[in-house]
Amino acid sequence: MSDSTFFQGLDAETTICAHCGFCRAVCPTYAGVGWESCSPRGRVHLTQLMLSGTPVSSEQMTRLFQCTVCSACTQVCPTRIDLRQFWLAARAEATRRNLAPPGLGLAQANVANTGNVYGYPNDERAGWAEYMDDAPADLYQRETAEVLYFVGCSTAFSPRVQPIAESLVRLMSAAEVDFTILGGDEVCCGFPLQVAGMPDRFHDVVESNLAQVRAREASTIVFNCPACRLMWQEEYARHLPGVRMLHATELLAELSAAGRLPLNELNQTVTYHDPCDLARNGGVYEAPRQLLAAIPGLKLIEAHERRERGMCCGGGGDMEMVDPALSQRVATTTVDKLAATGAGTIITACPQCVRTLSRGAERSAPGVAVLDIVELLARALT
Amino acid sequence: MMPIFDLPPDRLTEDLVERTMYARDxxxxxxxxTRSFFQTLPDAIVRPANATQVADVIRQAASLQLPVTPRAAGSTSYYNAVPVRGGLVLDVNSLRYDISLDTARQTVRVLPGTTWFELDDTLRRQGAAVRSYPSSAIAATVGGWVSTQGHGIGSLQYGAIADQLVSLQVVLPTGELRELTRNSDPPLSWFVAAEGTLGVITTVELGVRPRPAAESHHLFSFDDLDALGTGVQSLSHSQPRPYTVFFADAGYLALLERAGFHAPGARRQEAGGPPPASRLLSPASYPAGMLMVSFQGEPAAVNQGRDGLARLPGRELPSELALEEWSLRLYHLRNKRGGPSLLATDIWLPLRNLAAYLAGVRKLAVRSRQQIGSYGLAITPEWGQVMSIYPTDERRTAAYLAAIGFTKRLHDLGAHYGGRPYGVGLWNTPYLSRLFSRTDLRELRRRKALLDPHGIMNPGKLYAAPFPLWPVTFAPAATALSLAHTTFLRGERRSP
Known part of the structure; x- marks a missing residue:
């Protein structure tokens, strides 16, 4: 199918939608719920009702938010609707009409009050570095650097994925990359507010982060979180001409290709899960695979559902805040298919995917480990 | 409330918004x-998890004489799976997967809510493939296609779905669960194209083919419709039989460009901006038609088929275009982007009259100033399935209503060339006399009366036209609407 997609506004696209149901067949949350209203075409219909002024309750509109914005629907849409843009616009319209699920307001309040989506003291953003035995005295916070590592809320605060940050700084240090982190000067990128339908609420965080990046004079910003990278590419990049915005796998693949990342042998069998915001939404498919191929002894078994057809982990689009049970059902389905490859470890490249898939594995595949690719590479570091 | 149904709460809903989603296709x-004449809004939706639950629901509905409309993907456009007398919609999509391949017999058993794409994808990992599939295979379900005519991609080589069926498990309107074969009483053939009016299909067993060892796709453009028609006919009779033959006219190519996509074989358009209206209506900008032929199977047969193409009239386009067109075979709805709405007639047509029909459509398009595109498949050596589509805008209700009437002009044109509507549902009931002989229709009604004496299964479809679709009321109304449509279009074209 053609790569071109279109978004001409909600009114036009709700009319252009053919209601053919191609999207329904690939939607992970429809599979987890089963009602037409939870299919992408059902959500388009719901949006049409909302726009036409038909009374719909916020409970009914929750269907619009029971979506991980994974873009599997966009992949198959025959009328080539950019459904990611559609969902963001529809959620914004629902929020404007006070039809958004109430839980999302808490995320917005947390970001506004503390600078992070969890509502933790923002000064503790670099807490993970303090736990490291080998961290330098400056805890990787330098006045200027070539590369700025934007850690993101999940990696900074969630204990399950803090080792990703530790691993990435070790890898960059080993490759002698001149980098810095922002520590407490970093605030949420705004992605949770974007997908919550609050595009007018992340102006302040964008301004704050832009100021910090400019002060560090970085020419490259690296993210281990694909959602942060996507947000920066969509909302920040136009303000930072010439600044590269790379996912960790892209930077590390460059370092590996340049011979700056010597890796030891790892004799294990893994499968790779394409995170939606890195792969379908972000266009990065090769870099993680190049890195896995660079680890001597590592055997990769690809799942049948991979690359453009990769399965969602269930954790995107604020789903954990809206419907954690559905998020888990989606994660379990995905883990089942990944575990069916026979690999003992699921590798992914996203902190949110690590969190949701880990919980899914605890339930349905207890013997299967879930790791971020950065963690795996750090284990192979010479 | 519908407390009678012994189903878990997440398998029955009476939510109004949910119900509206099952009141359309x-x-x-x-x-x-719709609402002036029919009760398209169901009273409740049930979503049984297995055949036993389907049987329970049907049994309880039968005891109340409550209408039941089975629905899978809902991907047709004649209200085949939309209720017209309220009652229950029975959503079969939970009956999905359980794909069991018998390699020795080259058959597969599968639940009816599985899509054709999913089934084929699974089979290919096991060395097999479906024999044919609908051009909506990503959404269309196995059970849904059995319930319609079941002709599509691959039918030219392997026949209709009816020819491939080995057995069906169905729930009859009494709630009885039955295994049907070709020789059972009733035979499975009764349920093919029955559009859910005789029961609910709960398992399908059908023949498969070995995963093709080779395939080859070719694209040709034609400068005149007669050559296109001759090409389609000769390929449809050729040996080895092609897996599929797809054709389209200049109007289809123009609609592709209108929608913002590349039209294969079109003369290069100016860079930037949408194509001007003059280009979209000018046959000179496009070849008269195009044809895609695909051979699949053993390498020797595929090579033989490819060698035979040298005799085909027309100009072969580069192989990468053919491959791209093959990859887009399930995406003809991309034309809708140029609408934003699209109306269509879907007809069976004798292939010997294909060129004449397409020429007739072109004349009608010029005369009415309505852009129309036609495309389709050769589905047997003698017959094609032809879709004629035209853009409109459903947001302008009066104009859209008139545009709907225009479908009758296309149906009448098709009938003039020996065609008949493909599928019935609700909206094609005015054309029943074109679809079935009196004897055939009597036989269909006999089966319905025998299996569903209370008429609970998908009532108001297939067997008789309900008011206001009686031919005597429908024909003048549709003709008047069609006239209003063409008058409107002429006025619109004249205005600056």
């Missing part, structure tokens, strides 16, 4: 045509 129809 692909074609949006103005409320004046």
């Amino acid at each position: 692909l074609a949006p129809v103005p409320e004046i045509m």
Whole structure:
């Protein structure tokens, strides 16, 4: 199918939608719920009702938010609707009409009050570095650097994925990359507010982060979180001409290709899960695979559902805040298919995917480990 | 409330918004045509998890004489799976997967809510493939296609779905669960194209083919329709039989460009901006038609088929274009982007009259100033399935209503060339006399009366036209609407 997609506004696209149901067949949350209203075409219909002024309750509109914005629907849409843009616009319209699920307001309040989506003291953003035995005295916070590592809320605060940050700084240090982190000067990128339908609420965080990046004079910003990278590419990049915005796998693949990342042998069998915001939404498919191929002894078994057809982990689009049970059902389905490859470890490249898939594995595949690719590479570091 | 149904709470809903989603299919129809005459909004939706639950629901519905409309993907456009007398919609999509391949017999058993794409994808990992599939295979379900005519991609080589069926498990309107074969009483053939009016299909067993060892796709453009028609006919009779033959006319190519996509074989358009209206209506900008032929199977047979193409009239386009067109074979709806709405007629047509029909469509398009595109498949050596589509805008309700009437002009044109509608549902019931002989229709009604004496299964479809679709009321109304449509279009073209 053609790569071109279109978004001409909600009114036009709700009319252009053919209601053919191609999207329904690939939607992970429809599979987890089963009602037409939870299919992408059902959500388009719901949006049409909302726009036409038909009374719909916020409970009914929750269907619009029971979506991980994974873009599997966009992949198959025959009328080539950019459904990611559609969902963001529809959620914004629902929020404007006070039809958004109430839980999302808490995320917005947390970001506004503390600078992070969890509502933790923002000064503790670099807490993970303090736990490291080998961290330098400056805890990787330098006045200027070539590369700025934007850690993101999940990696900074969630204990399950803090080792990703530790691993990435070790890898960059080993490759002698001149980098810095922002520590407490970093605030949420705004992605949770974007997908919550609050595009007018992340102006302040964008301004704050832009100021910090400019002060560090970085020419490259690296993210281990694909959602942060996507947000920066969509909302920040136009303000930072010439600044590269790379996912960790892209930077590390460059370092590996340049011979700056010597890796030891790892004799294990893994499968790779394409995170939606890195792969379908972000266009990065090769870099993680190049890195896995660079680890001597590592055997990769690809799942049948991979690359453009990769399965969602269930954790995107604020789903954990809206419907954690559905998020888990989606994660379990995905883990089942990944575990069916026979690999003992699921590798992914996203902190949110690590969190949701880990919980899914605890339930349905207890013997299967879930790791971020950065963690795996750090284990192979010479 | 519907407390009678012994189902878990997440398998029955009476939520109004949810119900509205089951009160439509692909074609949006103005409320004046639906709610004035039919009860398209179901009273409740049930979503049984297995055949036993389907049987329970049907048994309880039968005891109340409550209408039941089975629905899978809902991807047709004649209201085949939309209720017209309220009652229950029975959503079969939970009956999905359980794909069991018998390699020795080359058959597969599968639940009816599995899509054709999913089934084929699974089979290919096991060295097999479906023999044929609908051009909506990503959404269309196995059970849904059995319930319609079941002709599509691959039918030219392997026949209709009816020819491939080995057995069906169905729930009859009494709630009885039955295994049907070709020789059972009733035979499985009764349920093919029955559109859910005789029961609910709960398992399908059908023949498969070995995963093709080779395939080859070719694209040709034609400067005149007669050559296109001759090419399609000769390929449809050729040996080895092609897996599929797809054709389209200049109008289809123009609609592709209108929608913002590349039209294969079109003369290069100016860079930037949408194509001007003059280009979209000018046959000179496009070849008269195009044809895609695909051979699949053993390498020797595929090579033989490819060698035979040298005799085909027309100009072969580069192989990468053919491959791209093959990859887009399930995406003809991309034309809808140029609408934003699209109306269509879907007809069976003798291939010997294909060129004449397409020429007739072109004349009608010029005369009425309505852009029309046609495309389709050769589905047997003698017959094709032809879709004629035209853009409109459902947001302008009066104009859209008139545009719906225009479908009759296309149906009448098709009938003039020996064609008949493909599928019935609700909206094609005015054409029953074109679809079935009196004897055939009597036999269909006999089966319905025998299996569903209370008429609970998908009532109001297939067997008789309900008012206001009686031919005597429908024909003048549709003709008047069609006239209003063409008058409107002429006025629109004249205005600056």
